[in-house]
Amino acid sequence: MSASAAAALSAAMARIPPVPADPAGRELLARFYRALGDPTRLALLAFCAESERTGNECVVHAGLSQGRVSAHLGCLVSCGLLEVRRAGRFAYYQVTDPRVAELVGLGASMVADHAAGVAACARVASAP
Amino acid sequence: MSASAAAALSAAMARIPPVPADPAGRELLARFYRALGDPTRLALLAFCAESERTGNECVVHAGLSQGRVSAHLGCLVSCGLLEVRRAGRFAYYQVTDPRVAELVGLGASMVADHAAGVAACARVASAP
DNA sequence: GTAAGGCATCTGGATATCCGAATGATAGCC
């Protein structure tokens, strides 16, 4: 193969981040997906994707305690799924990264094809 | 955010399906992401993406008890992330859905941009 | 200066998930 082709190949291999080979990297990636693995956080994500929302609006929308919603929002911001803009007493949350919508769309698409399996998957302990 | 990013975001969000409006659908989607939220399952996913693997190969690769690995593989199959082909005593696992690679690539890409935040996000209880 | 509102953090209890080990079920080999 030509030198340029080899360079293109290695560039392509480096561009796509696969599942990390080191345990720490995998733990990090798993943490990221767990951030998406809560229905309340998904609802907040969708809510803040429509338009910018204050913390209190999120509390009302989620119907949970203020402290819990604040922690959920902090988790989403920390993981890069949400951006926060602070102005005075208020904190405005919004989804800005288009990859979030892609992730959610892909997940929803796969769930649509395997709804029964996902519902049945108990990961270990199912019916009490 | 830039105009092009905003356009990409709204285009992706408008593409069906978004985050489900009903709580049951959100719980299902959250369950799906939790299936991706375990480092062992991510490692198995990457292992079975390279080529078809038997259950025992997965046990050796994961370095966990056979029963636990079997449960992890069952979870991945149930959620549509992995496909299983049974032949005699053996079960052959493989990643066939290209959306899995897209999901993992997107997640890894976002983690690469927010590694410190993801590591710091404890979702409730952090350092012991 | 004082009071009130918005947000983040801490505490303790309930639930979910992960783990190894043991057990059960089925297929291939002697």
Add this chain to the structure above:
DNA sequence: GGCTATCATTCGGATATCCAGATGCCTTAC
């Protein structure tokens, strides 16, 4: 038939995550 290998399921314990409520800090209004 009997035996072993492969895979699935169950059991009890340890850890992580979620929740409501209370507390503290900062900003705005009076």
